[in-house]
Amino acid sequence: MTITKRADMVVHEQEPYNAEPPRGALAGEAITPIESFYGRNHGRMPTTDPDTWRLVVDGLVDRALTLSLEELQTRFEAHEVVATLQCAGNRRAGLLAVRDIPGQHPWGPAATSTARWRGARLADVLAAAGLRSDASEIAFLAPDVAPEAQPPAPYGGSISTDKAVSGEVLLAWQMNGQPLPDAHGAPVRVVVPGWIGARSVKWIERITAQDHPSDNFFQQSAYRLLPPENDDPAPGDGVALTAVALNSEILRPDDQAVLPAGPVEISGYAYAGGDRDVVRVDVSVDGGRSWAQADLDRRLGRWAWRLWHTTVTLPAGQHQIVARAWDSTAALQPEHAASLWNPKGYINNAWPSITVSIHP
Amino acid sequence: MTITKRADMVVHEQEPYNAEPPRGALAGEAITPIESFYGRNHGRMPTTDPDTWRLVVDGLVDRALTLSLEELQTRFEAHEVVATLQCAGNRRAGLLAVRDIPGQHPWGPAATSTARWRGARLADVLAAAGLRSDASEIAFLAPDVAPEAQPPAPYGGSISTDKAVSGEVLLAWQMNGQPLPDAHGAPVRVVVPGWIGARSVKWIERITAQDHPSDNFFQQSAYRLLPPENDDPAPGDGVALTAVALNSEILRPDDQAVLPAGPVEISGYAYAGGDRDVVRVDVSVDGGRSWAQADLDRRLGRWAWRLWHTTVTLPAGQHQIVARAWDSTAALQPEHAASLWNPKGYINNAWPSITVSIHP
Numbered sequence: 044m045t046i047t048k049r050a051d052m053v054v055h056e057q058e059p060y061n062a063e064p065p066r067g068a069l070a071g072e073a074i075t076p077i078e079s080f081y082g083r084n085h086g087r088m089p090t091t092d093p094d095t096w097r098l099v100v101d102g103l104v105d106r107a108l109t110l111s112l113e114e115l116q117t118r119f120e121a122h123e124v125v126a127t128l129q130c131a132g133n134r135r136a137g138l139l140a141v142r143d144i145p146g147q148h149p150w151g152p153a154a155t156s157t158a159r160w161r162g163a164r165l166a167d168v169l170a171a172a173g174l175r176s177d178a179s180e181i182a183f184l185a186p187d188v189a190p191e192a193q194p195p196a197p198y199g200g201s202i203s204t205d206k207a208v209s210g211e212v213l214l215a216w217q218m219n220g221q222p223l224p225d226a227h228g229a230p231v232r233v234v235v236p237g238w239i240g241a242r243s244v245k246w247i248e249r250i251t252a253q254d255h256p257s258d259n260f261f262q263q264s265a266y267r268l269l270p271p272e273n274d275d276p277a278p279g280d281g282v283a284l285t286a287v288a289l290n291s292e293i294l295r296p297d298d299q300a301v302l303p304a305g306p307v308e309i310s311g312y313a314y315a316g317g318d319r320d321v322v323r324v325d326v327s328v329d330g331g332r333s334w335a336q337a338d339l340d341r342r343l344g345r346w347a348w349r350l351w352h353t354t355v356t357l358p359a360g361q362h363q364i365v366a367r368a369w370d371s372t373a374a375l376q377p378e379h380a381a382s383l384w385n386p387k388g389y390i391n392n393a394w395p396s397i398t399v400s401i402h403p
Numbered sequence: 404m405t406i407t408k409r410a411d412m413v414v415h416e417q418e419p420y421n422a423e424p425p426r427g428a429l430a431g432e433a434i435t436p437i438e439s440f441y442g443r444n445h446g447r448m449p450t451t452d453p454d455t456w457r458l459v460v461d462g463l464v465d466r467a468l469t470l471s472l473e474e475l476q477t478r479f480e481a482h483e484v485v486a487t488l489q490c491a492g493n494r495r496a497g498l499l500a501v502r503d504i505p506g507q508h509p510w511g512p513a514a515t516s517t518a519r520w521r522g523a524r525l526a527d528v529l530a531a532a533g534l535r536s537d538a539s540e541i542a543f544l545a546p547d548v549a550p551e552a553q554p555p556a557p558y559g560g561s562i563s564t565d566k567a568v569s570g571e572v573l574l575a576w577q578m579n580g581q582p583l584p585d586a587h588g589a590p591v592r593v594v595v596p597g598w599i600g601a602r603s604v605k606w607i608e609r610i611t612a613q614d615h616p617s618d619n620f621f622q623q624s625a626y627r628l629l630p631p632e633n634d635d636p637a638p639g640d641g642v643a644l645t646a647v648a649l650n651s652e653i654l655r656p657d658d659q660a661v662l663p664a665g666p667v668e669i670s671g672y673a674y675a676g677g678d679r680d681v682v683r684v685d686v687s688v689d690g691g692r693s694w695a696q697a698d699l700d701r702r703l704g705r706w707a708w709r710l711w712h713t714t715v716t717l718p719a720g721q722h723q724i725v726a727r728a729w730d731s732t733a734a735l736q737p738e739h740a741a742s743l744w745n746p747k748g749y750i751n752n753a754w755p756s757i758t759v760s761i762h763p
């Protein structure tokens with residue numbers, strides 16, 4: 044398979060492909076170009092012939108469905124959603140600085156990206172199948188085999204029926220106006236706006252309505268918040284990750300940048316998962332002692348990150364720049380990554396911080 | 404009006420009546436007895452004759468309604484919801500310790516309580532009135548006149564139609580199986596589970612569907628998150644408070660307690676507003692250096708706090724006990740009240756902390 048990504052991607056692993064762009068590549072573009080969109084994979088990417096691809100919808104439904112791509116595209120109305128996907132391991136590097144996490148990639152600030160997705164509503168497909176009221180979870184199954192599942196097994200996971208029948212969850216065949224690239228799940232992927240990226244299953248082949256969460260490795264063992272002391276977790280331990288916690292990052296300048304004297308534009312993203320909005324971003328240029336509000340860029344709807352920027356003039360010397368976001372419940376990000384450390388290294392949403400030096 | 408409350412309520416103001424129980428009174432009782440339930444008022448409490456009381460439903464509806472209590476109770480199915488109400492000023496004392504907030508009461512940890520509410524669904528009443536699709540907010544108006552509104556005006560506020568038509572929002576006439584007491588809004592109050600208490604308007608008289616938020620003082624000027632530097636806010640500044648941010652408190656032992664040697668039970672509440680759940684509570688007996696998980700008491704449903712407890716044995720001397728809660732998105736409370744200080748003193752959801760001394 045050809046993966047068309049920018050040449051300067053930070054590649055954490057070549058096979059399976061795991062890569063994020065340099066942080067600056069995300070700055071200033073509300074919709075992430077596909078070539079900069081992060082890639083997170085657990086197995087070798089499958090290549091699926093769109094003509095022979097079929098989607099099975101089964102389980103607790105009145106009538107199981109088997110849909111071709113053409114049937115999916117013609118039987119159901121197409122909808123568009125601008126949605127941010129965020130890997131649960133986004134910003135893990137900040138947790139690794141607290142304490143090592145063996146076997147997990149040191150994702151930086153760019154394991155998150157935003158696209159305009161187009162596809163059928165999962166709600167409509169489930170309605171066509173006659174979703175039964177005793178279904179509480181909708182499970183997804185894909186063909187990519189993940190070696191880390193013990194034994195190796197196809198990738199999968201599940202979401203609540205409440206979320207599944209909300210209008211924003213799509214079975215998407217387009218991304219930014221183009222047919223979905225192979226690397227992002229062609230011909231069809233699930234997009235679960237507001238939830239961790241792991242639930243937006245690529246190369247979807249089977250959707251099963253059931254009365255319990257998926258028993259897939261990536262639902263029962265990975266993508267769970269474990270307490271710090273649990274270093275030998277059993278399946279089902281901890282809490283399955285669902286909606287994304289409030290988060291933010293500084294995208295420009297780069298960390299450790301050396302800059303000329305004069306105005307410095309500081310910009311970044313903030314993202315409130317679930318049904319929340321980002322309502323305010325504060326920036327400090329003195330390590331968190333004093334704060335000023337950044338300007339929020341245009342709102343792209345309820346499911347997208349909010350880019351922000353502010354311009355400051357800094358004296359010569361070294362400066363610690365810190366940001367923090369507030370959501371529509373007036374909730375604030377927690378201060379310190381040390382408070383958030385967990386054995387798998389998920390959901391680092393501590394205040395982001397960079398250091399810059401200004402020439403004299 | 405007779406207010407029947409326990410004798411040891413901490414009364415912040417007698418008229419209008421503003422009081423919370425001592426923190427220990429909330430411990431161990433998932434449903435708060437009415438005599439311990441906090442009272443938050445902005446004006447003299449009205450006394451309403453239930454026989455002459457009428458509820459007007461108007462604005463962007465196909466047919467305005469005027470309902471008597473009997474009509475409300477007979478035309479609409481009764482529903483019960485166990486819901487926690489939490490004042491936006493709950494735990495303000497922790498913010499006052501950072502920097503003074505003139506004119507605002509120093510609420511402690513007990514401006515939050517939980518009851519079993521019974522009433523008609525607001526959704527059903529709005530449906531009967533024919534809620535129009537151009538309505539985006541549902542405004543509430545009460546007869547209690549608030550001197551702090553400039554000029555003095557009746558109390559009111561609004562919530563989004565999305566929330567208003569969710570099944571959990573009630574027009575309640577019962578609390579813990581009893582007719583609603585005068586002090587809690589008789590004959591009928593709004594209960595907006597998961598949102599700040601200020602939107603659960605007592606003594607409701609008028610419900611208006613409209614295409615903009617309420618212009619009431621308590622929507623436009625009070626109950627808004629303002630940035631720290633805004634000490635002379637204009638109406639509309641900052642962010643109107645909606646869902647309650649994740650919070651927790653230690654209820655027992657009391658702060659500054661002196662205890663005999665032996666096992667010490669530590670207990671408290673945790674509450675995740677909006678549609679989130681509390682999934683974990685950690686307790687530290689060394690000021691936050693090390694943590695252990697507390698046991699969560701029985702879950703009372705999606706809209707209620709989660710009580711928790713743990714038992715520790717402490718050596719003689721002074722100990723700082725700290726708690727922190729995690730919600731179903733793996734979000735954690737922020738660490739420090741200093742980060743949260745705001746000019747009106749709302750939503751202190753920093754990690755709670757008490758100091759206890761153990762006898763030698």
